[in-house]
Amino acid sequence: MLIDRNPNLILYNGNCYTLSRPAVVRAIAIADDRIMAMGSNKEIRKLASPKTRILDLRGLTVLPGFTDCHLHLYSYGTSLSRLNFRLYPTLQSALEEIGKRSANLEDDEWLLGRGWDKNYWGMREFPTRYDLDHVCSNPAAFFSHDGHSLWLNSKALKLLGIENRDDLQSNEMYRTDEKGELTGILHEGAAYSADKMIPEPTFENKLKSIMLAQKRAFKMGVTGVHDFDEDKDKYRLLQHASMTGKLRLKLLCAIRYEDFEDKEQFPVVSGFGSPNLRFGPLKLYADGALGSQTADMFQPYEGSSNYGLGTLSADELTRIITDAESKGLSCAIHAIGDKANFNVMKAFESNSPPYTPLLPRRIEHVQLIRKQDIPLLKRTGAIASVQPSHLLADRDTADEYWGRRCRYAYAFRTMIKSRIRLCFGSDAPIEEINPLEAIDAAVNRCEPNDPRGAWYPDERITVRQAVEALTRNASILGGNSHQTGKITPGHLADVVILTDDIFKVRKRDIHTIKVASTISSGKVVYNKEKL
Numbered sequence: 001m002l003i004d005r006n007p008n009l010i011l012y013n014g015n016c017y018t019l020s021r022p023a024v025v026r027a028i029a030i031a032d033d034r035i036m037a038m039g040s041n042k043e044i045r046k047l048a049s050p051k052t053r054i055l056d057l058r059g060l061t062v063l064p065g066f067t068d069c070h071l072h073l074y075s076y077g078t079s080l081s082r083l084n085f086r087l088y089p090t091l092q093s094a095l096e097e098i099g100k101r102s103a104n105l106e107d108d109e110w111l112l113g114r115g116w117d118k119n120y121w122g123m124r125e126f127p128t129r130y131d132l133d134h135v136c137s138n139p140a141a142f143f144s145h146d147g148h149s150l151w152l153n154s155k156a157l158k159l160l161g162i163e164n165r166d167d168l169q170s171n172e173m174y175r176t177d178e179k180g181e182l183t184g185i186l187h188e189g190a191a192y193s194a195d196k197m198i199p200e201p202t203f204e205n206k207l208k209s210i211m212l213a214q215k216r217a218f219k220m221g222v223t224g225v226h227d228f229d230e231d232k233d234k235y236r237l238l239q240h241a242s243m244t245g246k247l248r249l250k251l252l253c254a255i256r257y258e259d260f261e262d263k264e265q266f267p268v269v270s271g272f273g274s275p276n277l278r279f280g281p282l283k284l285y286a287d288g289a290l291g292s293q294t295a296d297m298f299q300p301y302e303g304s305s306n307y308g309l310g311t312l313s314a315d316e317l318t319r320i321i322t323d324a325e326s327k328g329l330s331c332a333i334h335a336i337g338d339k340a341n342f343n344v345m346k347a348f349e350s351n352s353p354p355y356t357p358l359l360p361r362r363i364e365h366v367q368l369i370r371k372q373d374i375p376l377l378k379r380t381g382a383i384a385s386v387q388p389s390h391l392l393a394d395r396d397t398a399d400e401y402w403g404r405r406c407r408y409a410y411a412f413r414t415m416i417k418s419r420i421r422l423c424f425g426s427d428a429p430i431e432e433i434n435p436l437e438a439i440d441a442a443v444n445r446c447e448p449n450d451p452r453g454a455w456y457p458d459e460r461i462t463v464r465q466a467v468e469a470l471t472r473n474a475s476i477l478g479g480n481s482h483q484t485g486k487i488t489p490g491h492l493a494d495v496v497i498l499t500d501d502i503f504k505v506r507k508r509d510i511h512t513i514k515v516a517s518t519i520s521s522g523k524v525v526y527n528k529e530k531l
Contacts, residue, residue, distance in 0.1 A: 014057030065223030065494030067474035070425030077209030079429035083113025129184025221496030269328030271358035287340035295337035317347035
């Protein structure tokens with residue numbers, strides 16, 4: 001397909017994997033925000049005019065731009081400027097950094113951050129407010145790595161009016177010491193309630209965080225994201241960024257349940273909007289998380305009587321799904337534990353297609369399922385929106401708390417063999433936005449230098465399958481496969497240029513590949529290699 005005009009941009013002398021037909025080309029012509037033509041170097045360079053920008057790829061590899069199918073854009077942006085506990089391998093080293101930062105704060109100025117994980121620190125018990133009190137006199141609040149627990153010091157508890165159990169709702173989760181006093185660790189609803197009371201940044205500062213996250217996404221080759229952030233200003237922030245031309249990612253915005261619950265007739269449907277900003281699915285939570293041992297399980301965690309926490313019952317899920325889908329909203333449901341995943345599957349199955357939403361049903365995370373539930377997942381028609389980087393962080397924790405059940409944790413190959421479509425995300429800021437790390441994790445199932453090798457190697461998938469989970473499959477999940485997910489004339493010119501050929505390097509060397517350049521809607525938005 002050729003258009004009777006000259007291109008603005010030509011990429012030539014590359015290995016361009018189109019994920020379409022032909023499978024590989026040497027050159028691509030881009031007109032405005034669209035792919036105009038593709039073919040040999042000679043064919044495409046003939047289309048140039050004196051005004052055409054021509055980039056010599058010098059043999060580099062080109063893929064369709066990656067889509068991160070699950071992240072929290074604003075929260076990720078804030079995490080880039082706040083205390084990141086993943087940089088501190090022990091509780092003591094983290095406390096030392098907290099003390100240093102606290103010394104530079106004004107009185108009553110909050111110290112915020114996220115990313116701590118007692119399992120990463122080799123601790124069986126949770127840290128406490130008293131640990132923080134020794135090093136920080138300012139109010140301090142830190143979300144855990146999985147985002148389901150909040151660690152507060154005594155000053156923060158006092159300012160928030162949470163000084164004892166009577167200040168919390170009876171159904172909220174919190175930890176107490178041997179005297180019955182709050183330890184400063186709040187889980188799930190208690191954590192989110194407390195977080196809402198912490199003084200928040202201005203609208204302008206929130207917008208800066210979103211732009212910071214977008215810049216990092218482009219650096220990682222990401223041109224599209226599915227945003228599941230819970231901030232109350234998310235719709236205004238994203239609309240402002242879109243209308244002022246600042247938002248250049250292709251963004252699918254998930255809908256918070258509290259916003260849907262407040263309206264008898266919800267005024268939008270999933271998939272509505274422009275290429276840069278569209279309404280996505282309704283986000284629901286079926287349980288907690290592995291790191292906090294709140295994921296909902298059929299059997300208790302190893303060595304305990306704890307079964308986790310189901311946040312919505314199967315009946316509640318069925319009611320909400322039926323209501324949402326009747327209004328044109330697809331549902332994206334967070335499920336970690338095997339019982340939570342089963343409940344979501346049964347709820348989807350009870351509201352059998354045909355249903356009205358334009359976007360597919362989806363289950364977020366699908367971390368642990370039972371073998372016998374795989375056919376049920378297939379029958380629901382739901383897409384599995386998974387985060388391969390989690391398996392690297394969760395490997396030891398999952399083995400400790402789930403034991404032999406981990407055979408079907410992150411069961412990527414099993415799901416693909418059962419014709420269940422997979423899409424990849426990062427869940428940033430829980431993990432970094434890094435599609436290449438996700439591919440590496442799904443293909444190798446271990447850290448690059450882990451002498452133990454692959455964790456449950458039977459669940460490894462091919463490089464092609466992993467790449468498609470971030471491109472073609474992601475475009476199907478996002479309802480925009482007619483214009484993203486592959487390189488073909490007429491599609492949006494979203495491409496990522498890599499330093500090495502991901503289909504030809506040794507699988508154990510995937511982690512060495514870097515992003516050389518990123519093009520979004522025909523514009524070069526990241527160009528490390530100075531092409």
